Amino acid sequence: MNNRLAVSLIAAALLIPGAAFAQSTTAQGAAEGAARGGDAAGPVGAIVGGTVGAAVGAAVEIPNAIITGLPRDHSVVIQERVVVGEPLPPTVELRTVPQHTEYRYAVVNDRRVIVEPRTRRVVKIID
Template sequence: MRNHLLAIAAIAAAIGAPAAAQAQSTVGIAGPGAVVGGGAGGIAVNQRPAFREYIVRERVPNYTIPDRVVVGAVLPESGVTFYDVPQSFGETPYRYTVVNGETVLVEPRTRRIVQVID
């Protein structure tokens, strides 16, 4: 009887495992220049040098935060200003700023970093 119950439990676990695996979310670290959220709307690789020059020319202030500047990080609610990306760099729903010396694209509603411009 015990073996029969163990066999039923093993079969139930095997059947339920794929459903449980699909419910899991994937967490990872995106590399430099990666864009989270489908990849659309970021600064293209061939435009990054010109975009960095634009940032220097505009003298965008550098904000310092204690956290690492990585894709997926959320910036503080206060103390950081976001700027519109000029049309010459393409249509994007994101804003940019400079944090800890890194130029980043940010989703303005959530303040989440979606791209670090390398």
């Protein structure tokens, strides 16, 4: 298998379980990505995996000061289980995360969650 194809396959394989990395920090994402990439394709895979894992981990590193400042009011009750990587139903109102407009948040079943607005997928459950 040529290196370009191997790198592409590794990157794709690491992005699929992005939900698992979503709860991680950059360092944890890099370590987990390197381990998975190394298992899949050796040293080249470890490099690609570490890079992808770090990027995914960094994507949800919203400072604690902002997270703790997100209000808990207007909780919506839904029957579906709230799970990282799964979308919220369209009936759940998404609000902008202050200073991180690329994300939205919602209060669902008395839990604050960070959401990717385009797909409505939960990327982090705060509490």
